[in-house]
Amino acid sequence: MYRRIILVALVAILLVPMTAGVMAQDMFDPYAPYRGDTIVVSWPSLYHFNQAATLIPQFEEETGINVEVDFLQYQAMKPAQEVELQKPRTGEYDVVAWVVFTKSEYVINGYLEPLANFFVNPALADPSYNPDDLVQAWTETGGVVGGTNAYLPGPTQALYGLPFGAETSIMVYRADIFEEHGLAVPTTYDEMLETAAYITENVEGVYGMTSRGAAGHQIVHGWLLHLSPYGGTIFDENWEPAVESPEAIASLHALKTIMENSPPGVEANGFGDQANAFLQGDSAIYVDSHKIAAMTRDPNQSLVDGKVGYALHPKVGDAECGLSETGGFAMGIPSNSANKEAAFLFMQWMTSPRIDRQLALIGADPGRVSTLEDPELQEMFPEYAVVVEQLECANPNWRPLIPEWGALNAPILGVYVSEFATGNMTAEEAMAQAAEEIRAEMERAGYYGWSSMDM
């Protein structure tokens, strides 16, 4: 009897490690080599990122990788990042988020690691990641560098970032006011401007629209939102300024009409001011980032919860659709990070289908088509259906994301669009001046060197 027990025990002792060995082989853990490592993430202190940070304990528990987030006000984030990214040896940050127009500048300065280095590594790349499901326009705007015109997709492109906290523009309107006054939801700019004028005139205490209007990058953003659907661009295909085109002039006049139908003080509005005008019930139509949808549901900042409707960015004339903006943020890995692999695993986890859905549930902005199309989520967040449809018409070329954009945006266009909007110059005068200065800036940057060569 005892002998049998001893035998069984022996067999058990022999078998347990073997089974464990077999199980260990089945349970390949890609996170194991990085367990205990700590990565430092540089994120802007914005709602989406604050919400995403609440999932970090879950990431730490699932992977064993520790994460420290360095939150900074979003305009203060870039200078802080640059200090770290310039360090010749190891920088502090392992993951950085950037506003999409920073991507080319970071790449040309050699700050970022191409993500292909990680996606080709089977030990790191999750086969269920499904990159096809990432919203294509957002991936292209936030992460692709080196294709057509250096910032658009094309055969020579490389991927440096994954979209995270990205956005597009839609129209948000006060459904209650529209219903009360029997107004149809505008689908074209002409209809929208007409409706806006009607509301300003006929609805007590409410202005038709709201807009950004402060000199500098704010008013330029406000204008570009309309330039794209009007069919205009900042440059033609030879990098010559195209801001004097009839489309550009028409879109400037549209901006002016919008500003004339916005609450007083629009000429000093940033994004927050224009959003507040809508959220406080002073404006009836808003055309800008879809991120306002979550803000309308927040009782701390909105008086219009439950009163809003969502529609596509208006189109111009008989165009198929209104070409909307693509902006917001993306994140990538600094070349001087000491923990690139763990950083990649973190980014991959945060943008995976499973976590993307979780992000949506806690009010952050999803970056995947499957999340936006989820019927259950569409029921909770009525703007998703409109966003999915709008993304079909999102325009990654609505703003030139070249390294020189910073020099053209606020310092040149930000001055002349404002000069026009506040009545100091005509649209033609303002754009003629802007075109001249943009060309000089581009020439200094060397854009016309190749075309001037006689070969």
Next chain:
Amino acid sequence: MSSSFKIRQIRIAYLFLLPAIIVFTLGLVVPLINTFELSFNRLSMGSRWSDRDYVGLDNYERMIEDDHVRSSVGVTLRFAAIVLVAELVIGMGLALLLEKPIKGAAVFRTIFILPLMVSPVAVGLIWRYLLDGRIGLINHYLGQIGIPAQTWLGDPNLAFFSIVITDIWQWTPFIFIILLAGLQALPAEVLEASRIDGANWWQMTFLIKVPMLRSILLVTVLMRLIDVFRALEVIFIMTFGGPGRSTQVMSLHIYKTAFTSQTLGYASTIAVVLMFIMLVLSLFLLLFSNPLKERADF
């Protein structure tokens, strides 16, 4: 006093001066030389110092043709002239008013210098919201007395007026507090004598007090002048130079050129010119009346 003792004294004096000289050199002279050097180079943000390209006088040539620089010099000079005169008049007036031991003078003095203690960023935000076209308190109260809402920060003339008012609000106390201290330090005998001679208030103020305060006035104006030319934070927050270029002072233009356009070389060129303008204005003021002159032999 033996000469070796004197030499030792001088050596000790230099020894004590040394830390200040080191700090001064590292913190001021080196950056100034770098700025001057950079003004002849092209260097973008994010590049290393060693990557700068020497471009000779290109930056200076560009600046002479640059409409933005010209307009920012105009805005700065206009801004400086208006705020300096207004602050001097109001500051002097307040100092004369609160010079005598009236009831509650201490309370008034404290209240008057409060704006000085607020950080410029907070000042910018406070005034930005007070002057907001839609939700601003100023428009609210104007509305109550029947004056229509104004777009304070959205109209080129009103925006300039707004930054002038904000600067006056914050910096008049500085002039007030210095002039008040100066007034109180005036020798009582002289004032007493003038009173016995039958001088009235106007005569005492403009023929006795103001001339005796001349050195203090000059130093105050000089400090304010330099400060006004550096003013950045409040305007950055209130208008960011807009609408158009109506409030784009030189310091803000330099900031944008350096950090928005990322052209550090060209920004240095404009900074050198700003420094030159300040130098000329300061020298002019000092030539007019140098408070250190009497002690120049020191």
